[in-house]
Amino acid sequence: MNRIALTHLRLLDGVTREAQDDVVLIIQGKRIAWIGPRDACSLHCSDRVYDLQGAYVLPGLWDMHSHLDFRLIPDSAGQPSLAESTLFAYRRALTCLDAGVTSLRVVGTQGGLDFALRDGINCGEYLGPRIFTAGPGLASTGGHGAIQGQGYDGPYEFRRAARDVVYQGADLVKVMVTGGIVGRHEAFDALQTMGDEVQAAVEVAHLWGRHVAGHIASAQAAVMCAELGMDTIEHGYALDRHALQVMKDHGVIYVPTLVVTDDPSYWSEVGLPDWAVTKVKQAAKSHRRAVETALEMGVPIALGSDLPTPFVNGTIGVVREMEALAKLGAAPRDLIVWATQTPALLFGLARDLGTLETGKLADLIAVPQDPYSAVRHLNDVRFVMKDGRVIRDILTNSAGSPLLAGYLEHERKERVEHGSRKDDSCL
Numbered sequence: 001m002n003r004i005a006l007t008h009l010r011l012l013d014g015v016t017r018e019a020q021d022d023v024v025l026i027i028q029g030k031r032i033a034w035i036g037p038r039d040a041c042s043l044h045c046s047d048r049v050y051d052l053q054g055a056y057v058l059p060g061l062w063d064m065h066s067h068l069d070f071r072l073i074p075d076s077a078g079q080p081s082l083a084e085s086t087l088f089a090y091r092r093a094l095t096c097l098d099a100g101v102t103s104l105r106v107v108g109t110q111g112g113l114d115f116a117l118r119d120g121i122n123c124g125e126y127l128g129p130r131i132f133t134a135g136p137g138l139a140s141t142g143g144h145g146a147i148q149g150q151g152y153d154g155p156y157e158f159r160r161a162a163r164d165v166v167y168q169g170a171d172l173v174k175v176m177v178t179g180g181i182v183g184r185h186e187a188f189d190a191l192q193t194m195g196d197e198v199q200a201a202v203e204v205a206h207l208w209g210r211h212v213a214g215h216i217a218s219a220q221a222a223v224m225c226a227e228l229g230m231d232t233i234e235h236g237y238a239l240d241r242h243a244l245q246v247m248k249d250h251g252v253i254y255v256p257t258l259v260v261t262d263d264p265s266y267w268s269e270v271g272l273p274d275w276a277v278t279k280v281k282q283a284a285k286s287h288r289r290a291v292e293t294a295l296e297m298g299v300p301i302a303l304g305s306d307l308p309t310p311f312v313n314g315t316i317g318v319v320r321e322m323e324a325l326a327k328l329g330a331a332p333r334d335l336i337v338w339a340t341q342t343p344a345l346l347f348g349l350a351r352d353l354g355t356l357e358t359g360k361l362a363d364l365i366a367v368p369q370d371p372y373s374a375v376r377h378l379n380d381v382r383f384v385m386k387d388g389r390v391i392r393d394i395l396t397n398s399a400g401s402p403l404l405a406g407y408l409e410h411e412r413k414e415r416v417e418h419g420s421r422k423d424d425s426c427l
């Protein structure tokens, strides 16, 4: 089997605190076969060599809160068909991969398209990021995310719904617990799913070896869910110190999605209705306070964006999330751990993913400037490899053409040059 050699790089493996200079990585098949200093490395003449020109190489990023099919469309346009949503979702998955997000945790997508995409990518028929998906989120009747108000009522229905999504192939279970932003008649602190309902879903998920993510805005719901064994709490627009302490005590991972409220003007520009933009503004202050407190208390965090557009001013949601948290004082190295190692640990995949070590899967990215000095450097991903395949390469002079050259590259440039912030749906 031919090998790939990545040479002349600075390695941020996620294990050593400092960058290791002039390292060579040998990739054989999907995995890293060897890592070491250049002078200790013997290259074969059949090796395909990529000279990374001193770039910083780190593990591929995860976006821990994404929705492949979520887009803002005017009511007049009507609902897209499942076929249209599937094409849209696949394109979104590709743009994420191209930008360095090699793994996605999908927390609510309709119609089973996420299972089909994941399976098609996993078996090698389609190029794409690793997808771990919850399928449709479980909501109560009329609750946040319930499609046309259709949800579940009572512990028996939630138990059945959890079993059903696991049967369909869910890698985790998502439960919608309180109101949220895209819900016209609901408040953030409206508890929509009761304790016995959450408990039923959590029990089923854990018996089947799946973790549970909860859409939660209020402190009261976070306390209830942490005590019931929920594994990750998403958004937490109004978490207080007590709720964060209970979460920490129970080992709950907080996925703040701070970018949701960080810049309300973004939502106006991508077409969120005015009443929802008002809710974004309402949540902004308490959300920021919740995240500041979580950082100060050392609550475990994972990075997710929840943004419907992978490119925002030429970058991706998860890096924008990093930048928002960095403004509140989070250190670049921690932010990178929260987007690489923490997700791999949560999924029980730390043997294969999350850091760059011999024997692990070769999911990696390269940037010219040191992301440990500032996470904004992750906006400039020049090289992406997933499963040992070169996906993107605008860094080396290698003759081999990367897999996602062409169309996506052109589109990315257009977005940066024109400063476009429009959602994908308008293209």
Ligand SMILES: [Zn+2]
Pocket (backbone or CB within 6 Å): 065, 067, 107, 108, 306
């Ligand atoms: Zn979401």
